[in-house]
Amino acid sequence: MNQLNVLALIGGISKNSLNKRLYAEVVKHNTTSLSFQTFDIASLPFFSQDIENNPPENVVNFQNLVQKADAVLLITPEYNRSFPGVLKNAIDWCSRPPGKNLWKRKPAALMGASPGKIGTFGAQQHLKNVCCFLDMALMNQPEFYLEASSSMDENGLLAGSVGFLQKYLTAFEEWIVSE
Ligand SMILES: Cc1cc2nc3c(=O)[nH]c(=O)nc-3n(C[C@H](O)[C@H](O)[C@H](O)COP(=O)(O)O)c2cc1C
Secondary structure: OOOEEEEEEEOOOOOOOHHHHHHHHHHHHOOOOEEEEEOOHHHOOOOOOOOOOOOOHHHHHHHHHHHHOOEEEEEOOOEOOEOOHHHHHHHHHOOOOOOOOOOOOOEEEEEEEEOOOOOOHHHHHHHHHHHHHOOOEEOOOOOOEEEHHHHEEOOEEOHHHHHHHHHHHHHHHHHHHHO
16 A cells, blocks of 8 residues: 555643653554654644734645645644644644635544543544534544553553554554545
């Protein structure tokens, strides 16, 4: 199978972010033809209509990456039962101006890790609404919610979760090819 380029956007921006660690596990355990790269969404300015028609170079670079990617993987923490503003800001930048929605029919999948029992279920529910509105080709199944306190340690994912991660990535690969 040809290599498929996946842009991973990570909503956790702290140095020791759980979700950055989850992304590292994705790269480490990937057995598919998916090739991952990421972009530091914390480097984007706040979206403003004042600059949307002439955005800074960093935004243009980001928009080009989204446009060229075969698919996107959104990896989100849960903030107050939703997803963090930094991720919404990145999504907004590629949704405008009208008629230039770069997310349209873009194959996409969601993942997330939180220490709590619901493992970002609330965050992903809100994120799904936005993805559907923007007409992303969102993989609905399988779902990936990681309760990190029982599934990860300082060395990464515990053995019991690695198999599921690999099945998830294989399903995503099949989804991208089918789209
Ligand atoms: C502002 C804020 C709100 C949070 N709200 C939730 C929440 O609703 N549910 C949850 O499970 N964890 C919540 N947490 C805990 C985060 O899941 C935890 O800090 C996690 O490590 C954040 O992901 P990150 O490490 O990738 O940045 C919240 C944390 C912050 C800072």
